[in-house]
Amino acid sequence: MSQLLIVLLGVSLVTFLVSHVVPGDPARMLLGQRADAQTLENLRHVMGLDKPVWLQYFDYLGGLLQGDLGISIRSQRPVLSELLTYFPATIELTLFAMGFAVISGVGLGLLSAAYRDTPIDHGTRVLAILGVSTPLFWLGLMVLLLFYKHLGWLPGSGRLDSFINPPTQITGLYVLDSILTGDWVALKSSILHLVLPTICLGYIQLATIARLVRASMIEVLEQDYIKTALANGIPRYRIIYRHALRNALIPTVTLIGLTFGELLGGAILTETIFTWPGMGKYVVDSISFLDFPAIMGFTILVATIYVIINMVVDLLYPILDPQIKG
């Protein structure tokens, strides 16, 4: 818990400082180039921009403690409620990308290790190398070009077809909500819309996970207890998925925790490419408007999620590795 507070304090300080050393005047941005000096002065006073920087920071911090992320300069609405509007879309995409990356990454890594140095392994490794080295924006454009423009198999933008009503809001995750409300039309459409962004966002992480799982599986398969299991007549498939996998997952779980942060960050680009109405797109729009409270709010929210996920990962270790006591 103290870890969380320290990280958040650091994040708030850094984002605050960075956004205040960046040249640009939010008040000027809001009023436009032709506003007169007096109006500008008044607005700067209202927004607290005339106070010393350290005082502004403490004001901000005080607000944070009460769950107030400030007021968006652009929309004049509370940043928190704005972020929460976009949050479900991002979380839905991130969770899908995460699921895709973890399931296929672990699967491919296992396959690669089990069929080490065979064509299966080589194929998987090429796929993984491609994943680590393909830029996300390029991959996004390519899949759009192929599956959306040329083949027309999958939708290329948004969360739903334009003529379909979103499911009744419960969690804000369309897939979950449409299942909960039995809205099968919306379910199908939202899943189809998720395919391309999920693949793009998840592919890099899939590759990283596959490589790590392969490496740790190979290491584990050399261990004495694998030899014991073999000598005791345990079938090979069982040795792989039962005796080796669990031990190989320990380093992988760490990576998966870190991956979540990468995915949230990567979501910014993916959402821009696929016009996905999530926080990523929101923050990009905010950046072009110098909407500092919104940018800082986003950063702090992502940092919080990241730290929480990694705390959960820490709690998973004792389950996987009995030698670590929680």
Place this chain on the structure above:
Amino acid sequence: MEPLLKISDLHVGFLNYAGVARVLNGIDLELFPGEFLGLVGESGSGKSLTANAVLGLLPARSAVISKGSIMFEGKELIGRSEKEFQGLRGKKISMVFQEPMNALNPSYKIGKQMVEILKLHKGLSNKEAKAEAVRWLTQVHIQNPEKVVKEYPYELSGGMRQRVLLAMALSCGSQLLLADEPTTALDVTIQAQILRLMKETADQLGTSVLLITHDLAVVAQTCQRVAVMYCGNIVEIGPVTKVLHEPCHPYTKALLKALPNPDHSETELQSIPGSVPNLLTPPAGCRFHPRCDLVEKTCMELRPQLTTVSENHYVACWREEDHV
């Protein structure tokens, strides 16, 4: 009596970038029911490899069995499928390894690991297998087995783990136990306990044991017969008393001379001059000839075969008549 295990003229090579290393060069070995046979030799002489070949555990991609046969209960093992071997391993032939610290899976409880094998080979239900696991832990003299089955390997000492491994190896009724330096990694006091336990349990069950070790004292304590390996060959085999007291092969003699003698602690320790040859280009004839005092022309040209010295005592040496 029919031997339980009969290895004849077994040749195993390892392929690597530099060629084929001939690591087993015509092994002949018989193991009878209920017998303890020691297999001694220095590191790299092919002891463990012989055991691994019996279990079909040679690395498939690099090891080649070029010649020979391994008969178990009168049936050929070489050329069997992986599936057939799986049915043998742990059920008819078991193995315990040198390093007990890492030989149990760190992620599963002792009971679970034992139950898995019992269910696999004996088709027991979960409950029966649990009871059987506890019974086996009692058999290997583990105090409060009910507690140990619920523990993870890291909670047990090395000696305890080796007991558990022994229980696992024997729990499905194996007739043959391949013990690959089972006590080397343990303290001397624990070593003696484990050996005694192994002897006692195997005798009780009528299990034959191939005890691989480089420790002649261990052999003297536990085995009826001993085979001495050098560089992929068995150079001498016979009853322990004969081989240790009236050794015939110059290598066996040198090995025995290299043992520290507590009665003459002031004398310097003897070592065998030279070193183990490179197996990619092994010496022609007798592989020991470059290090042998008695070497003559034949030794450099022809490989000696095992010949009888006395009852059950065989030696592979051209100069054997000269020094008996």
